[in-house]
Amino acid sequence: MKRIYLIALLLFATVLSNAQTNPPTDLGTIQQNLKKLDVLGSVLYVAAHPDDENTRLLAYLAQEKHYRTGYLSLTRGDGGQNLIGNEQSELLGLIRTQELLAARRVDGAEQFFTRANDFGFSKGPEETLKIWDKEKVLGDVVWVIRKFRPDVIICRFPTTGEGGHGHHTSSAILAQEAFTAAADPNRYPEQLKYVKPWQAKRLMWNTFNFGSTNTTAADQFKIDVGVYNTTLGKSYGEIAAESRSNHKTQGFGSAKQRGESYEFFKTILGDAPQEDLMDGVNTTWKRVKDGDAIAALVNVIRRNFISEAPEKSLPALVQLLMKVEKVPDTYWREQKTKELNNLIAICAGLWFEAYATEPTYSLGDKINVRAQVINRFNYRVKINSIEANDSSLALQSKELPFNQVQTFETTTAASALTQPYWLAAPHPVGVYTLPDNTLAGNPENPDLPKVTFQFIVEGKPVNIDRRIIYKYVDPVRGEVYQPIEITPPVTANIDNKDYIFSTQQAQTVLLNLKSFTKASGTISLKPVTGFKISPEKIDFTNKDKNDEWSVAFTVTPTDNKQKVVELEAVVNANGKPFSLSLRRIRYDHVPAITLFPPAQTKLVYLDLKANGKKIGYIAGAGDQMPEALRQVGYEVHLLTENEVMNGDLSVYDAIVTGVRAYNVNERLAYQQPKLLEYVKNGGNLVVQYNNNNGIVVKQIGPYPFTVVNRRVTDENAEITVLDKENPVLNYPNKITNDDFSGWIQERGLYYVTNIDPQYKPILQMHDKGEEPLNGSLIVGDYGKGRFVYTSLAFFRELPAGVPGAYRLFINLLSKPKPSTGTN
Numbered sequence: 001m002k003r004i005y006l007i008a009l010l011l012f013a014t015v016l017s018n019a020q021t022n023p024p025t026d027l028g029t030i031q032q033n034l035k036k037l038d039v040l041g042s043v044l045y046v047a048a049h050p051d052d053e054n055t056r057l058l059a060y061l062a063q064e065k066h067y068r069t070g071y072l073s074l075t076r077g078d079g080g081q082n083l084i085g086n087e088q089s090e091l092l093g094l095i096r097t098q099e100l101l102a103a104r105r106v107d108g109a110e111q112f113f114t115r116a117n118d119f120g121f122s123k124g125p126e127e128t129l130k131i132w133d134k135e136k137v138l139g140d141v142v143w144v145i146r147k148f149r150p151d152v153i154i155c156r157f158p159t160t161g162e163g164g165h166g167h168h169t170s171s172a173i174l175a176q177e178a179f180t181a182a183a184d185p186n187r188y189p190e191q192l193k194y195v196k197p198w199q200a201k202r203l204m205w206n207t208f209n210f211g212s213t214n215t216t217a218a219d220q221f222k223i224d225v226g227v228y229n230t231t232l233g234k235s236y237g238e239i240a241a242e243s244r245s246n247h248k249t250q251g252f253g254s255a256k257q258r259g260e261s262y263e264f265f266k267t268i269l270g271d272a273p274q275e276d277l278m279d280g281v282n283t284t285w286k287r288v289k290d291g292d293a294i295a296a297l298v299n300v301i302r303r304n305f306i307s308e309a310p311e312k313s314l315p316a317l318v319q320l321l322m323k324v325e326k327v328p329d330t331y332w333r334e335q336k337t338k339e340l341n342n343l344i345a346i347c348a349g350l351w352f353e354a355y356a357t358e359p360t361y362s363l364g365d366k367i368n369v370r371a372q373v374i375n376r377f378n379y380r381v382k383i384n385s386i387e388a389n390d391s392s393l394a395l396q397s398k399e400l401p402f403n404q405v406q407t408f409e410t411t412t413a414a415s416a417l418t419q420p421y422w423l424a425a426p427h428p429v430g431v432y433t434l435p436d437n438t439l440a441g442n443p444e445n446p447d448l449p450k451v452t453f454q455f456i457v458e459g460k461p462v463n464i465d466r467r468i469i470y471k472y473v474d475p476v477r478g479e480v481y482q483p484i485e486i487t488p489p490v491t492a493n494i495d496n497k498d499y500i501f502s503t504q505q506a507q508t509v510l511l512n513l514k515s516f517t518k519a520s521g522t523i524s525l526k527p528v529t530g531f532k533i534s535p536e537k538i539d540f541t542n543k544d545k546n547d548e549w550s551v552a553f554t555v556t557p558t559d560n561k562q563k564v565v566e567l568e569a570v571v572n573a574n575g576k577p578f579s580l581s582l583r584r585i586r587y588d589h590v591p592a593i594t595l596f597p598p599a600q601t602k603l604v605y606l607d608l609k610a611n612g613k614k615i616g617y618i619a620g621a622g623d624q625m626p627e628a629l630r631q632v633g634y635e636v637h638l639l640t641e642n643e644v645m646n647g648d649l650s651v652y653d654a655i656v657t658g659v660r661a662y663n664v665n666e667r668l669a670y671q672q673p674k675l676l677e678y679v680k681n682g683g684n685l686v687v688q689y690n691n692n693n694g695i696v697v698k699q700i701g702p703y704p705f706t707v708v709n710r711r712v713t714d715e716n717a718e719i720t721v722l723d724k725e726n727p728v729l730n731y732p733n734k735i736t737n738d739d740f741s742g743w744i745q746e747r748g749l750y751y752v753t754n755i756d757p758q759y760k761p762i763l764q765m766h767d768k769g770e771e772p773l774n775g776s777l778i779v780g781d782y783g784k785g786r787f788v789y790t791s792l793a794f795f796r797e798l799p800a801g802v803p804g805a806y807r808l809f810i811n812l813l814s815k816p817k818p819s820t821g822t823n
Helices: 027-036 055-064 089-107 125-132 134-148 166-181 189-193 236-244 291-304 310-324 330-347 625-631 641-646 668-680 803-813
Strands: 042-047 068-073 110-113 152-155 202-207 221-224 262-270 350-356 360-362 366-375 381-388 391-399 406-413 450-457 460-474 478-483 485-487 490-494 498-501 507-515 519-525 531-534 538-543 548-557 563-573 576-578 583-585 593-595 600-605 614-618 635-638 654-657 684-688 759-761 777-782 785-790
Touching (some): 042 166, 055 236, 068 134, 089 110, 330 350, 366 381, 490 519, 490 563, 668 684, 668 777, 684 803
Parallel strands (some): 042 152, 350 460, 498 600, 614 635
Antiparallel strands (some): 366 406, 381 391, 450 460, 460 478, 519 538, 531 548, 777 785
């Protein structure tokens, strides 16, 4: 797409609200901030995932009660499914992090995380807390509480399991333990170099009525959060829907609700409230020393505020700032100083931001920064300095003329990769490895490049930070803001996530390289046992910024032992080694996301026989199965509706439907007869798992079965074979228990029950302490063909290069021998 890049004066196009760096300056924002100045209270909401938060309650607390409100999501939602793309695991977590930040910009709360990794569905807290490394994650919750200092903590879920998911229950257990631990100086004492112990007043459970589970009761404490905010022109049900609709990867677009709506609460720890959530907590300026004088001045400012001339409040606001800066309570001094600095800038009519002249910089390069300021209220304001990390531009109190854009040039060094801090190091299944424990809680890197503007208002210095961004004009979207990228000098992307070998025939491993500065050096692949790599290295010289080129290595197995090994690329650029690739994630509803995963792939040698060649694939909710199947030599064609309805399906050795295809593709209701006709005429249809809610057809297969919310979350759960002679376990590969070793995250999800006798259940399995399930894989003959329904998590296993999963799935694809049946 053609992009027209901005120069200094291209300022006034429409700005994407989810990425702009200058905050809202409208009258409603000023009035809301004036009200917030008079409130000294805080509430922390705790749950497990993106989407667990009660956005209506968060909006009410933040914008009606004006408390400092935060949502602590223990995970970033890495283990879920993606309804808008094929990103999974950490990549999905990156998108959901930005979706949460977008939601918070709507409802007015702040966002926090722990290091816990969403590893998928968990049936109980015992499993969850073991995988999460309870002490580390509990330490993160304590850290957030000590930094945020909430007066009240609210859990979305109880400790008794009504929330269903083991992560949900664990979030309540950790919140309950952290409520006490945060106040104990003997717990996590290493944190006390930075924060003080903190005891919240009470811990509440926000009870709920979800589906068939109603945990609310008439005698519980309740709040009507359905009120209407005249300043905002919206009710909190409307704001909540706008906030929640940012969870687009989960398909959570929500209808706006209006009118009375109660939230119910049960006290878990601390004194139970009688009249107000903050009973017993002083949320006025009386909670700090000499607060009465501050409160009096705040009241004067609010009473005398003139909507048509906000700048007339500036002398009093500056006087208030000087009083607040003397408050001995460090926490409220810092919070209210920050609020006042921003409010003074808004009332002064200041618009200012800083952006880089290019979108991408190599580590160590100089970033050219353009800072721009405009004084829109003709009030006497001066700019004193602009500091950009390692550089300072002194402006000697330059007066800002009325309504004229002032542009200032400065530079700063690209000193650190803009790699998400929680992805900077390899990590085990349950938790991310943090380079510094004090980073816990941050939704993004706290050290991203920024500029500090110092203005002089009424003789008083006012300091405000702005992130350095890049912006450009898109012909369709208008003015677009995006984070700048600080990259390695050269990145190396290996062409495939894995390379599957079933013979000792060599394969070509292609590397796509990109230079972000002028660079020379070499590219090589680290030696690995069981494979020969040629050549040893490949040189490159005098590459310019944005040059792209490819190199090829030949990889040959040296034995026929089944194995999975990591292959790593190393770029030695300008004398320094880097082993990082480049991944960009782009969706219109979130800012641009860039990360630098390890430059790695998997070499998988397995004993694999294949039958058939051509596969038709009907896309579902987003998975990487087509690419995985191409890795083992299949021709995979993504079928269109027209091809299903009018094409010759007999040319396909098998047709596969993607995960949740019968949930997200309503057109399958019309295509289903054609698919079953394909089976009846001798075809092989493999249907992957679907959610039990929202299936678009009355019956997925030729004979009935019922999809239910049953799963096996233990990826090492024992497998019992029910039909040893079935072709899917014998042709063309002989499947044994060894083929179920090395699976990741889970065995399967949304198993089936009420299985018609025409189907043969193939496998039986269960999680510890539960009854056996036989609905993970069913096979039935229909006419001359075969129908397969599988709830096994192939969509996770094949992209991860799990050998046994490949062997079994290839068997499912292998065309059955012609049948004489006439079913």
